[in-house]
Every structure is written in structure tokens, then in C-alpha cells.
Amino acid sequence: MLYTELLGVLLFFLASFVLAIPLGKYIARVYAGEKTLLDPIFNPIERTFFRLSGIDASRQMNWKQHLLALLTINMIWFLLAMFILMNQSWLPLNPDGNPNMSADLAFNTSISFIVNCNLQHYSGESGVSYFSQIFALMFLQFVSAATGMAAAAVLFNAMKERISDKLGNFYDYFVKSATRILLPLCVIVSVILLFRGTPMTWEGKDSIITMEGDTVQVSRGPAAAFVAIKHVGTNGGGFFGVNSAHPFENPDYFTNIVEMIAQTIIPFAMIFALGFYLKRKRLSWMIFSVMTLGFALLVIPTIISEVQGNPAIDAMHVDQSLGAMEGKEIRFGAAASAYWSIITTVISTGSVNAMHDSTMPVSGLTQLLSMMVNAIYGGCGVGVLNFYIFIILGVFISGLMVGRTPEFMGKKIEAREVKIAMIVALFHTFLILGGTALAAFIFTLHPDIGWLNNPGFHGFSEMLYEYTSSSANNGSGFEGLGDNTPWWNISTGIILLLSRFIPIIGPIAIAGILANKKYIPESAGTLKTDTGTFGLMVFAVMVIITALSFFPALTLGPIAEYFSLYSF
Amino acid sequence: MKEHILPAIKLSLICILFFSGIYTSLIWGIAQFSPNQGKGFVVKDRDHIYYENIGQAFYSDQYFWSRPSAVSYNAAGSCGSNKGPSNADYLALVQSRIDTFMVHNPGIKKFDIPVDLITASGSGLDPHISPEAARIQVKRIANKRHLTEEKINNVVNECIEKPFLGLFGPEKVNVLRLNLKLEQL
Structure with a gap:
């Protein structure tokens, strides 16, 4: 029994890995503008896109123009989403008669979907209409993922070995990411889901009488199309309240495999795409290995602690051989749920197939750490951007150690770049710890405020998790937190905005500045960045920054809970 | 920023039409061939x-x-x-x-x-x-x-x-x- 569960976990990883390499090659070709198989379909479609919107997709942009275009279009999406969510009650496709969102909830939800986070302070069944799901939220899932990927494409372009400020066209990268990469994958995934039981209907709730004679309702909706992009775009926002734990959203073990691969494949592929694009495959392998090392260190203890189960339930002398099953589904089992909880937190998907709030303290710790590091695989496009920051810091520190001006890809890294990198790295820490400290302070003033579903250390973890998830643009939650209040909606909304755009602006600025610098060909004295030694260096930088920043907060939450639950 | 606003609005509307409209219709169309027409x-x-x-x-x-x-x-x-x-x-x-x-x-x-x-x-x-x-x-x-x-x-x-x-x-x-x-x- 346990053996088939572990075999399943192995399959998730290997299948994603094997599929990601050819996809990475394809992505590199798309961004380099080379010929691909899908050209005959997408060339005319994209030409129509650009002609109708009056965009010259061949105009080269420098890094500032890229960021301007990116931020402008994101602002328009925000206004659009706010309008739809606050008027959904009278807009079409609302068979269940769901009400308008309040202003603070709409603010949080719009931002959360624009920044690819998908923190959900509403519940899909009762909080949004089908119109909002499809025309606001699902639309944002496509375009936010494409935004992240376009930003990564700019980075790829800037890392070329030459001197230039011409870094391609933002709209070109953006549209191609959505049409050529996201869309085909979504069609495949949603068709598989359809035939395994995920609904795709415009009909509202059904009413049935159960075998015991109770009358219950069953929520349905156009879920299959939505669930596909939710994973392919590493968005994570579920159609139904409990996300991929819902038996319609993730009907069986096979769909679980498909959804797992769907969310893993683009983040994996982007790493390989970088190598194919720059013709530096060793660099890709270095990055992938460092990330996989980090991933293994997080996922293995999680699986062990979930499979072992809750010691407090062991003390009741029942059969806990299935593992810790509170908040988990039988069709996935403890091992697959544990694996998913780490994939979804490292990759910033934030979809869940089990409730993280009910996982063991070790798992809570690893889930939090995954989002605190926030540079292992990472979300659609932005994973590479986040890791780039750590590379810059790694190069800088190694340069200091050997007493030479640090260089990366033939460009000198100087004070300005390192300052930007350090601001980006520390801002993440500041947002998480600052937010949690404020919330904890308010809670101590008003202990009866009704936020927390659990007392003690675990309650603190619920608050810490919410801000960590926001700042990592992840979107999963310790869902016991009563988070649909103005405080949580507005404070996390602001953190989401900052934590999305600073880590996009920072790396693009660094890469843009470097692209314009003098190119120094590699020599015997150059620090090699595609070696195992340098990989370990970057890994050490990640570990040190994370440990120094977050150890005290983690001690108050999951670590304290661990020592209270396990008696020695 | 000004030069980007109008193209961005137009591009957004086209994207809604394409991804929310056409993609969703395509999947809904395929659903009509799935068991119970995609109603669960x-x-x-x-x-x-x-x-x-x-x-x-x-x-x-x-x-x-x-x-x-x-x-x-x-x-x-x-x-x-x-x-x-x-x-x-x-x-x-x-x-x-x-x-x-x-x-x-x-x-x-x-x-x-x-x-x-x-x-x-x-x-x-x-x-x-x-x-x-x-x-x-x-x-x-x-x-x-x-x-x-x-x-x-x-x-x-x-x-x-x-x-x-x-x-x-x-x-x-x-x-x-x-x-x-x-x-x-």
C-alpha cells in the first residue's frame, strides 16, 4: 500500500522532468523567434491580435520600456477585474444568484489574480459567478502567467553575450507565451479532466436526494477549462472552495498526476529553455540541480512526517497506517498529498489537494520554508527571475572571497546591481515578518477578534503562513484563518502588489543594466558559474539568507508546535 | 505610459475574447461528447x-x-x-x-x-x-x-x-x- 503511494510520488517527479526538457527546447525556440510546428496555427492569430490592438510587435524595447508596458497593462486588468467582481450579481452567467463582492474583497481578489498568486478569501461556490470565474479570474490566470513568462523572456534576451539595450518586444513575448505555450497545454489538460469527471457546464447547482433521504445541493460549473490554466499557469486559484481536494476539481489519482505535471512542467521547462536559448546547457543543469537539491531536502521530511501520522492520534491507539488523514482525501493518500504540498509551495502555484492547516508541524515548516526561499523552480517565469537574484548575490560573494571583480556571463557585477539584488532579497523578508508582526500585535490587543481556527503556536503559524503565501505570490493558505475581513484583504493585497512587481522590476533592471555593459570574454581567470562548486555557493547563499531571516519566526510557529506535540 | 494605455486596453479585450470566449467555448464543445455532457x-x-x-x-x-x-x-x-x-x-x-x-x-x-x-x-x-x-x-x-x-x-x-x-x-x-x-x- 505504502509502496504504491511512494511509487506514485516518484512518477510525478520523473514524468514532469522528462516532459520538461523538450518543452524547454520549444519555449526557447518560441522566444528566439525560430520556426516551430505550431506556426501555421498561431502566426495568423497573433497577427490579428496585434493588428486589432494597433501594436507593432517588432519594435525593440529597452528594459525600462518593457517594465512600463508591463505595468500599464497590469493596471488595466486591475480596473477591469474590480468592475466585474463588484457587479457580478447583475452580470450574466450567475445561475446561483451569488452576490457582488465587497470592495475590500474585490480589491484583494483582483490583485491576487493579477499577480499570479490566487490567494482566495472567497469560496468559489458561493463567492463568484460563472461570469467572474471565466471572464475575470480565468482571463487573469492566462495573462498573469504570460506576464511572468514574458519577463523571463526579457531576462533571457538580456543575458545574451553582446552589448545592447534592445531586448525584444514585451507584447510579442507576452502574446506568444499565452498562445503558443499556455494555450496548447491547457487544451490537453482540460480535455483529460473532462473525461475523468471534471464538470464543464453552465448549469447552476443541482439538488439531489441522497440514499439516506437527505436533500443536498451539488455545485457545478465550467470547471475543466479553469482548472487547466490554474495549474499550467501556476496560478493555483481553485474553481471550488477547497481547490484540487474537491472531487470535481481533481476526480481521481490519474487527474492528480496530470494536474501535478501541469503545474510543474513550465517552471521546469523555463530552466532548460534558458540553457537552450543561450546555448549554455550546463548553466541550466547547474540551476536545476541546486533547485532539486533544495526540493529534496524539503519534500522528503514532509512525506515522512505525513506518512507517519499524528502522534496525538497514535496515542488514542487506533490504526494510523494510512498516515495523517485529517484534511486529506482517500484517493490521493498521505504521500501524494505531502508531495503536492511542497510542489505547490516551491512553485508558487498555491493549489492544494489537502488542507495544509491540518498537516503535521514538520510539513508546516517545510511548506513555509518553500515559500520563504521562493527560488526553487518557482512560478511561471518568475522562478527564473527569483533565482537570478541569488546567482547575482552568489557571484558577488564568490568574487569577494577570491578578491576579483565579480563577473557573470561576461559582464561585470558592480555595486548598483548588487544593491538592487539585496533589496529584492530582503524585501521578501520584510513583507513577511512585518505583516506577521503587525497582525500578531493586533491579535494580542483583541484576542477575541475571531481570526484563528486553532489556538497556540498553530494559530501563530496561520498568520505567518498567510503573509508568507502572499509575499511569495503563492496563494495557498492555512485556511482556518478567517481571512475575509478588511484587515486581511487590504494588508495582503498591498503585500501581493509589492511582492509581485519588485521581484520582476529588480531582476529585469539588473539584466538590462548588465546587457548594456562592456562584454568581457571568458578567460582562465573568470569565475565559472556553471559548475557544481558555484551551484553549492548559490545554495549556501539561499540557505543563509533564509535561515537568518526566518528562523526566529519559525521557532514561534511550527518548531514550537513540533516540540509540544512530540514528547521526548 | 500614455502611449501604452490604448494598445493595452485593446489587447486586453482581445485576450478576453480569445481566452475566456473562444478557449472556453472549445472546451465546452468537447464536453458535449464527454460522459453526461460535462455535468458531472x-x-x-x-x-x-x-x-x-x-x-x-x-x-x-x-x-x-x-x-x-x-x-x-x-x-x-x-x-x-x-x-x-x-x-x-x-x-x-x-x-x-x-x-x-x-x-x-x-x-x-x-x-x-x-x-x-x-x-x-x-x-x-x-x-x-x-x-x-x-x-x-x-x-x-x-x-x-x-x-x-x-x-x-x-x-x-x-x-x-x-x-x-x-x-x-x-x-x-x-x-x-x-x-x-x-x-x-
Whole structure:
């Protein structure tokens, strides 16, 4: 029994890995503008896109123009989403008669979907209409993922070995990411889901009488199309309240495999795409290995602690051989749920197939750490951007150690770049710890405020998790937190905005500045960045920054809970 | 920024039309060829219609019970308990579930109660229980229905769904299908 569960976990990883390499090659070709198989379909479609919107997709942009275009279009999406969510009650496709969102909830939800986070302070069944799901939220899932990927494409372009400020066209990268990469994958995934039981209907709730004679309702909706992009775009926002734990959203073990691969494949592929694009495959392998090392260190203890189960339930002398099953589904089992909880937190998907709030303290710790590091695989496009920051810091520190001006890809890294990198790295820490400290302070003033579903250390973890998830643009939650209040909606909304755009602006600025610098060909004295030694260096930088920043907060939450639950 | 606003608005509208409109219509079109036209898989029993994937609450002694649920199996919504592992109230609730189970299932041993029967699922709608959770209820159902345990055990064995491709993931039993089969005995 346990053996088939572990075999399943192995399959998730290997299948994603094997599929990601050819996809990475394809992505590199798309961004380099080379010929691909899908050209005959997408060339005319994209030409129509650009002609109708009056965009010259061949105009080269420098890094500032890229960021301007990116931020402008994101602002328009925000206004659009706010309008739809606050008027959904009278807009079409609302068979269940769901009400308008309040202003603070709409603010949080719009931002959360624009920044690819998908923190959900509403519940899909009762909080949004089908119109909002499809025309606001699902639309944002496509375009936010494409935004992240376009930003990564700019980075790829800037890392070329030459001197230039011409870094391609933002709209070109953006549209191609959505049409050529996201869309085909979504069609495949949603068709598989359809035939395994995920609904795709415009009909509202059904009413049935159960075998015991109770009358219950069953929520349905156009879920299959939505669930596909939710994973392919590493968005994570579920159609139904409990996300991929819902038996319609993730009907069986096979769909679980498909959804797992769907969310893993683009983040994996982007790493390989970088190598194919720059013709530096060793660099890709270095990055992938460092990330996989980090991933293994997080996922293995999680699986062990979930499979072992809750010691407090062991003390009741029942059969806990299935593992810790509170908040988990039988069709996935403890091992697959544990694996998913780490994939979804490292990759910033934030979809869940089990409730993280009910996982063991070790798992809570690893889930939090995954989002605190926030540079292992990472979300659609932005994973590479986040890791780039750590590379810059790694190069800088190694340069200091050997007493030479640090260089990366033939460009000198100087004070300005390192300052930007350090601001980006520390801002993440500041947002998480600052937010949690404020919330904890308010809670101590008003202990009866009704936020927390659990007392003690675990309650603190619920608050810490919410801000960590926001700042990592992840979107999963310790869902016991009563988070649909103005405080949580507005404070996390602001953190989401900052934590999305600073880590996009920072790396693009660094890469843009470097692209314009003098190119120094590699020599015997150059620090090699595609070696195992340098990989370990970057890994050490990640570990040190994370440990120094977050150890005290983690001690108050999951670590304290661990020592209270396990008696020695 | 000005030069970007108008193109950005136009591009956004085209993207909505394409990704929300055309993509969704395409998938909806394909759904018309899927089982029950994408309205959720159903099981028909005489004039009753049930959803195969949506668990139901079973509490009579004559039926196999489902897992505890935070939403009482009303699929108008979905929710887990979100109780942390060290929460004292939660642990007391689990203990009371064990006690209730012991009262309704005389003659079974406490350390044989599988954990899925005393813990709430993530969705609150879990349609499955583990094979062990089905087997441990056989004695109670056999007594209640005046049938042999062997007969009920056969029903359970017929309903066990093997791991995916026989290799990946856990074994499970769909409680609704199990109880429908039970009614046919």
C-alpha cells in the first residue's frame, strides 16, 4: 500500500522532468523567434491580435520600456477585474444568484489574480459567478502567467553575450507565451479532466436526494477549462472552495498526476529553455540541480512526517497506517498529498489537494520554508527571475572571497546591481515578518477578534503562513484563518502588489543594466558559474539568507508546535 | 505610459475574447461528447440520480459509513476542518468519534479502527474510504441486515478499486457504489 503511494510520488517527479526538457527546447525556440510546428496555427492569430490592438510587435524595447508596458497593462486588468467582481450579481452567467463582492474583497481578489498568486478569501461556490470565474479570474490566470513568462523572456534576451539595450518586444513575448505555450497545454489538460469527471457546464447547482433521504445541493460549473490554466499557469486559484481536494476539481489519482505535471512542467521547462536559448546547457543543469537539491531536502521530511501520522492520534491507539488523514482525501493518500504540498509551495502555484492547516508541524515548516526561499523552480517565469537574484548575490560573494571583480556571463557585477539584488532579497523578508508582526500585535490587543481556527503556536503559524503565501505570490493558505475581513484583504493585497512587481522590476533592471555593459570574454581567470562548486555557493547563499531571516519566526510557529506535540 | 494605455486596453479585450470566449467555448464543445455532457458523472439507481464523485453522508447502521465531513456532505460548498494536529478541541472530537464508532460496532478492537473513519476529509465531500474502513464495518452491517459476513465481504472485495495501473497510489472504495451494491443483495 505504502509502496504504491511512494511509487506514485516518484512518477510525478520523473514524468514532469522528462516532459520538461523538450518543452524547454520549444519555449526557447518560441522566444528566439525560430520556426516551430505550431506556426501555421498561431502566426495568423497573433497577427490579428496585434493588428486589432494597433501594436507593432517588432519594435525593440529597452528594459525600462518593457517594465512600463508591463505595468500599464497590469493596471488595466486591475480596473477591469474590480468592475466585474463588484457587479457580478447583475452580470450574466450567475445561475446561483451569488452576490457582488465587497470592495475590500474585490480589491484583494483582483490583485491576487493579477499577480499570479490566487490567494482566495472567497469560496468559489458561493463567492463568484460563472461570469467572474471565466471572464475575470480565468482571463487573469492566462495573462498573469504570460506576464511572468514574458519577463523571463526579457531576462533571457538580456543575458545574451553582446552589448545592447534592445531586448525584444514585451507584447510579442507576452502574446506568444499565452498562445503558443499556455494555450496548447491547457487544451490537453482540460480535455483529460473532462473525461475523468471534471464538470464543464453552465448549469447552476443541482439538488439531489441522497440514499439516506437527505436533500443536498451539488455545485457545478465550467470547471475543466479553469482548472487547466490554474495549474499550467501556476496560478493555483481553485474553481471550488477547497481547490484540487474537491472531487470535481481533481476526480481521481490519474487527474492528480496530470494536474501535478501541469503545474510543474513550465517552471521546469523555463530552466532548460534558458540553457537552450543561450546555448549554455550546463548553466541550466547547474540551476536545476541546486533547485532539486533544495526540493529534496524539503519534500522528503514532509512525506515522512505525513506518512507517519499524528502522534496525538497514535496515542488514542487506533490504526494510523494510512498516515495523517485529517484534511486529506482517500484517493490521493498521505504521500501524494505531502508531495503536492511542497510542489505547490516551491512553485508558487498555491493549489492544494489537502488542507495544509491540518498537516503535521514538520510539513508546516517545510511548506513555509518553500515559500520563504521562493527560488526553487518557482512560478511561471518568475522562478527564473527569483533565482537570478541569488546567482547575482552568489557571484558577488564568490568574487569577494577570491578578491576579483565579480563577473557573470561576461559582464561585470558592480555595486548598483548588487544593491538592487539585496533589496529584492530582503524585501521578501520584510513583507513577511512585518505583516506577521503587525497582525500578531493586533491579535494580542483583541484576542477575541475571531481570526484563528486553532489556538497556540498553530494559530501563530496561520498568520505567518498567510503573509508568507502572499509575499511569495503563492496563494495557498492555512485556511482556518478567517481571512475575509478588511484587515486581511487590504494588508495582503498591498503585500501581493509589492511582492509581485519588485521581484520582476529588480531582476529585469539588473539584466538590462548588465546587457548594456562592456562584454568581457571568458578567460582562465573568470569565475565559472556553471559548475557544481558555484551551484553549492548559490545554495549556501539561499540557505543563509533564509535561515537568518526566518528562523526566529519559525521557532514561534511550527518548531514550537513540533516540540509540544512530540514528547521526548 | 500614455502611449501604452490604448494598445493595452485593446489587447486586453482581445485576450478576453480569445481566452475566456473562444478557449472556453472549445472546451465546452468537447464536453458535449464527454460522459453526461460535462455535468458531472452520475450513477442512476431506479428513479434516483446520484453524483459518483460527490460523497454522501451515511449514518444508519445498515449502510457503510463515509468519513466525517466539515460540511456534512452538502456539496453546495466544500471545506475541510482546518484543525491543527495539536488542537485540544480537535483531539477531543476525534476521541468522541472513536467512542461513537465503538458503540455502534460492538465486538471490534479499537486498534483496528482505520484513521480515515475518524478524521475529516479535505473537501468534506470525499466519496471514498479505505478498504480497511469498509471491512471493519462488515460485522455491524451483517448483523443489522441478517446476512452472513462472507456475503458482505464479497461485496466489499468487488468494490475495491486498485491503484492506478496497479502501481500508483492507494486502494480505495467508493462508498456510494458499495452501498448501492449492498441494497441489491
